[in-house]
Amino acid sequence: MKQKILDIQSLKKNYGKGSNQTKALNGITFQVIEGEFLGIMGSSGSGKTTLLNCIATAIHPTEGRILLKGEDIGRFKGRRLADYRGKRIGYLFQNFELLDNLTGRENILLPPAIHNIPEKEGNVRLKVLAEYLEIEEILDKFPSQMSGGQKQRVAAARAMILTPEIVLADEPTGALDTKNAKSLMEKLSLLNQEEQSTILMVTHDCNAASYCSRILFIQDGKIFHELRRKYPQESQQQFYERILMVMAQLGGGSANVL
Numbered sequence: 521m522k523q524k525i526l527d528i529q530s531l532k533k534n535y536g537k538g539s540n541q542t543k544a545l546n547g548i549t550f551q552v553i554e555g556e557f558l559g560i561m562g563s564s565g566s567g568k569t570t571l572l573n574c575i576a577t578a579i580h581p582t583e584g585r586i587l588l589k590g591e592d593i594g595r596f597k598g599r600r601l602a603d604y605r606g607k608r609i610g611y612l613f614q615n616f617e618l619l620d621n622l623t624g625r626e627n628i629l630l631p632p633a634i635h636n637i638p639e640k641e642g643n644v645r646l647k648v649l650a651e652y653l654e655i656e657e658i659l660d661k662f663p664s665q666m667s668g669g670q671k672q673r674v675a676a677a678r679a680m681i682l683t684p685e686i687v688l689a690d691e692p693t694g695a696l697d698t699k700n701a702k703s704l705m706e707k708l709s710l711l712n713q714e715e716q717s718t719i720l721m722v723t724h725d726c727n728a729a730s731y732c733s734r735i736l737f738i739q740d741g742k743i744f745h746e747l748r749r750k751y752p753q754e755s756q757q758q759f760y761e762r763i764l765m766v767m768a769q770l771g772g773g774s775a776n777v778l
């Protein structure tokens with residue numbers, strides 16, 4: 521039986537006070553299972569980034585709990601909190617966030633260096649990831665010498681170098697053209713299948729979402745709908761079409777993705 525990695529329980533987040541208050545998250549409950557590739561979709565302002573920021577411990581929820589393998593992340597302090605942020609979760613940002621003065625290899629090997637992981641161990645993992653992500657040829661280039669797609673694949677290797685329990689991806693295809701977005705999604709999907717890496721991805725992009733095994737749609741801080749890819753009978757194209765239909769119902773901000 522697969523393990524529950526993340527357990528989000530009745531999560532609420534309010535910004536501001538009184539009449540100026542925004543209920544960004546208004547009671548969100550869901551679980552992420554080991555090896556799952558879960559997408560979070562919703563129109564602009566629906567609460568997706570707030571949710572990701574709560575999981576990343578960048579902000580504190582107003583109410584509710586987030587458990588990682590049964591441990592309440594809201595109680596993590598000091599070393600445990602640093603381990604959670606630095607090792608137990610991996611983060612993939614829309615704008616790559618690579619350090620410009622380091623090569624691809626150095627960027628990827630930064631997390632193991634920070635966490636005192638033996639160099640050999642980091643290099644072994646790097647080799648595996650570089651092959652999956654097809655970045656062997658660009659490891660010694662600087663970010664300024666890479667294309668957007670290459671930067672994001674290097675950033676993906678950095679997010680996964682310490683084999684985190686879950687990878688949080690915030691609009692990872694947002695700054696990529698269609699071809700590079702497809703290539704990135706194929707590689708993330710491969711890593712998800714081959715290594716059973718658990719991925720939680722926020723996206724506006726219906727194409728990117730069609731690589732997920734399940735999608736939660738958020739509206740006004742609540743879960744509005746859930747779609748699950750039907751294996752093996754449903755093709756990715758059929759899943760994509762079902763995603764489009766839900767996004768059309770969500771209206772508003774979704775219009776620009778259709």
Ligand SMILES: Nc1ncnc2c1ncn2[C@@H]1O[C@H](COP(=O)(O)OP(=O)(O)OP(=O)(O)O)[C@@H](O)[C@H]1O
Nearest residue numbers: 535536542544562563564565566567568569570571
């Ligand atoms: N720091 C903040 N202070 C006040 N209100 C905020 C803050 N951050 C977000 N909000 C509000 O909370 C709601 C949810 O915002 P959030 O950024 O989580 O949405 P989102 O779904 O990620 O949107 P987008 O797709 O545009 O990035 C919005 O109404 C937003 O204006």
